[in-house]
Amino acid sequence: MKVEFSAFPKAFSGNVAVFVAADKQLLASAQAIDKELGGVIGRAISASRFTGAKGQSLTLLGQAGISRLTLLGIGKPGEFDARSAEAIGGLVAAEANAAGQKAVAVVVDVIKGNRSTPSEIASRVALGAQLRNYRFDKYKTKEKPEQKISLAQLRLVVAAPAEARRVYDRLAPTIDSVFFTRDLVSEPANVLFPVEFARRARELSKLGVKVGILGEAEMKKLGMNVLLGVGQGSERESQLLVMRWMNGPKSQKPIALIGKGVCFDTGGISIKPAGGMEDMKWDMGGAGAVTGAMRLLAARKAKANVIGVCALVENMPDGNAQRPGDVVKSMSGQTVEVINTDAEGRLILCDAMWYAQEKFKPQAMVELSTLTGAIIVALGHERAGLFCNNTALSDKLRAAGSAVGEKLWRMPLGSKYDKLIDSEIADMKNVSGGREGSSITAAQFLQRFVQEDVAWAHIDIAGVAWSTKGDTTTPKGATAFGVRLLDAWIAENYES
DSSP states (O other), rough: OOEEEEOOOOSSOOEEEEEEGGGGGEEEEHHHHHHHTTTHHHHHHTTTSSSOTTTEEEEEEETTTTEEEEEEEEEEEOOOOOOHHHHHHHHHHHHHHTOOOOOEEOOOOTTOOOOOOHHHHHHHHHHHHHHHOOOOOOSSOOGGGGGGGGOEEHHHEOOOOOHHHHHHHHHHHHHOOOOHHHHHHOOOOTTTOHHHHHHHGGGGGGGEEEEEOOHHHHHHHHHHHHHHHHHHHSSOOEEEEEEEEEOTTTTTEEEEEEEEEEEEOOOOSSSOSTTTTTGGTTTHHHHHHHHHHHHHHHTOOOOEEEEEEEEEEOOOOOOOOOOOOOOEEEETEEEEEEETTTHHHHHHHHHHHHHHHHHOOOSSEEEEEEHHHHHHHHTTTTTTTEEEEEEHHHHHHHHHHHOOOOEEEOOOOOHHHHTTOOOOSSEEEESSSSSHHHHHHHHHHHHHHOOOOEEEEEETTTTTTSSSSOBTOSSSEETTTTTHHHHHHHHHHHHO
16 A cells, blocks of 8 residues: 655645544644535534444545545544554544545644654554555455455555654554564465475575574474474474564673464374364464564664564474374483373473573573463453563553553462472473463473573463454454554563
């Protein structure tokens, strides 16, 4: 979609959207248009339930030179923030596509009582519209016209268009990086398997990311037997993707981002039920988010040192597959009794985490994974679960998540939970044996592979990596949850 910024015209025409604040307060442009049209806006509002509340909209058709006039509720002026502006943009895109519109002009006036400039608001509206205008349809050969994306041009009318364009250009790398992750997560598993995932990640080298890939032979030499055990039933070779963006001070210890990349998860020998198993193509959502975040950091030339490590496997029930009861030795030297082969994410992550710590000595390590169904039972699809050994790190991640609309909820850790994964014949087992607290015991397993003095966080994104309903800036499907969260966290805390 093409985005343009322009100054106020002498007269509006075509498809136009204007802001209305809470309690039916028309902003300047809405007032001017209402006066020009003889009070039609006021009459339409009086005859409807539209009050200007956040998220409301009301459309008037055939008003003189304006073919379609949409009123956009912004709520209370003092509470209208960046996320609110993005939501407005998402609403504009969704309604334009539903109506088959090809072009829309959104008028951004000064909002009295709001700290943001019109240029800042306009750029955020454009960002939200772009994020909402995504669709993964590369495999569609036939579809109805109403199912297609129609919106091809968005014009932001604002007093300082050049300034608005500069602000938007700083935000624009977010769009391509979020779309990159959504594409990865949306691909079917026969197209995106570990080697193909790694191949696509190599594209980041064009932006300056140093990309390395370890195959099974190299991982075997490193003693990454727990990771390799998960993929041994697949014909597809497992991979360890290592990405380096080192653009910060030489004295700065790096940040490590770790991603779970199970490109398809059958559950292995502990096979899943058939119903819904097709969803397991997105069990690599954590690796997708980490790769997208690395892309975004490079695209905007972030002044930070960041490492991305993604464990990429397929979990298949072959005759050579790992069996329940097997004992494997990790890169750390600790041994694991595999009770359930469907608790595979923690198995590949423990070796990836240890590798990142041994190789790069990070000051902090954040891992993202679609790890447990239990986190969905606990939190639904509104928030990701956050497990952390450092309160300062937890607070900073939660603040970053709130700022970009990727919310986290901190979950507990503790010694009594940890004892539940003690094994009688190995150092630990990969599940506790019971259903209670299973997202917590998964986190406890991972914590056993965190080295001393490393600030660590595990983010369980099982409930938020894929959306069956969509939201203001995300259509149905892959959300790319984590890309903006990680970028905002690094920007706020590790860049000078």
